[in-house]
Amino acid sequence: MESDKLKKLTEYVIELEVDDIYDLVLKYLDEGEDPFEILNALSQGMDEVGRLYEEKEYYLTELVLAGEVMKEAMKALNPALAASDKSDDKIKIILATVKGDNHDIGKNILGSLLLSAGFEIYDLGMDVDENKIVEKIKETGAKIIGLSTLLTTTIENIKDVHNALEKAGLRDKVKIIVGGASLNMDLAKQVCADDYGADAIEGVKQIKKLIK
Ligand code: B12
Incomplete structure (x- = not known):
């Protein structure tokens, strides 16, 4: 289950914190949080953005920004996810x-x-x-x-x-x-x-x- 701490990531996606999400992801990785739990918290934020769009609380501008927020977050997260891979012969x-x-x-x-x-x-x-x-x-x-x-x-x-x-x-x-x-x-x-x-x-x- 998502911890209260990781909920902040979900909130950052919903609140479209494009300038701060990268640093927050790095901070949590430094503090030893599991990269998959971080990904899960970010995805929950995107689900909520989708819901807000469907309910016409968010518009296209917000959607574009949400996409940018996810890209920034993944920039910080991808190296940690890739580090869990040990194989040489990759498909x-x-x-x-x-x-x-x-x-x-x-x-x-x-x-x-x-x-x-x-x-x-x-x-x-x-x-x-x-x-x-x-x-x-x-x-x-x-x-x-x-x-x-x-x-x-x-x-x-x-x-x-x-x-x-x-x-x-x-x-x-x-x-x-x-x-x-x-x-x-x-x-x-x-x-x-x-x-x-x-x-x-x-x-x-x-x-x-x-x-x-
Ligand atoms: C964000 C978003 C945008 C952003 C996209 C930003 C980006 N960089 O991706 C922007 C603003 C650009 C956008 C534009 C448009 N959008 Co839009 N968008 C969305 C929204 C809100 C969320 C999509 C999303 O990212 N979800 C989160 C991700 C994680 O979920 P996901 O993509 O489904 O992916 C998961 C699975 O599906 C699966 N998956 C995905 N791909 C793959 C591939 C493989 C191989 C596998 C195995 C699994 C898999 O795994 C993922 C993770 O679990 C949806 C509504 C919604 N609730 O889905 C509308 C939605 C998709 N958009 C829609 C529309 C209509 C548009 C526009 C035409 C709007 C317009 N009037 O201009 C344009 C289209 C532009 C274009 N030519 O593509 C409609 C589509 C309706 C339809 N059925 O055709 C939706 C459903 C909204 C709605 N209800 O009207 N959009």
Whole structure:
């Protein structure tokens, strides 16, 4: 359960403390707090921001700022998460938010968890064209692609990635796992993904199964 101390992180996200969150995360890491508990507290803040937006208490400006707050926090947190990894022979994963979609907070959380679980991450960012993904597969030999989308209008763009991989003769060499608030397993299958993860923790579990 989240301690009273870590609740401050949740509050900082909700209050959009973009200038101070980095230092607070570092301070808590220095004091020996568990990086995963810190991530959990930050995610709870984002959940609340989402709720406030849906209830029209927050507007787009606040959402953009909340995204910045999470980015600052992850800058401080990622090295600590990565330090928990001891493996040498890392499995490569490409992450991207699909074409037309500029939401990346959930994808970045998944990236942080994968990093700490010992994977090598190539994060192509958001609004990513399928051809860029194909190029990166050729360059890195990655066997897993994690695609994120939060907009219902961009779900179909997952299929563009599938088609581009097929055209390049690579589709049977890689697995596509998808996630994001607009998706579920049925929709994922409709757009030719191999798997779906409801949240970042489930995503890591599913990816571990996929590589077996
Ligand atoms: C923050 C936010 C924004 C920020 C994004 C900042 C950023 N850098 O990401 C900004 C302001 C840019 C934004 C813009 C827009 N947004 Co917006 N946004 C949100 C909001 C409030 C929160 C999203 C979020 O970050 N949640 C927190 C993260 C942690 O959750 P998550 O992304 O779902 O990720 C988790 C899981 O889904 C999963 N996951 C995610 N990706 C992946 C990938 C894989 C492989 C796996 C396994 C798992 C996984 O793991 C994550 C962690 O557990 C949501 C509402 C909501 N409650 O979701 C609306 C929401 C997604 N936005 C919405 C809309 C409409 C827009 C705009 C069109 C608004 C506008 N009028 O301009 C634009 C779109 C711009 C574009 N082209 O993309 C709608 C989408 C409706 C729909 N169904 O299509 C929502 C649902 C709000 C609403 N109810 O209307 N938005």
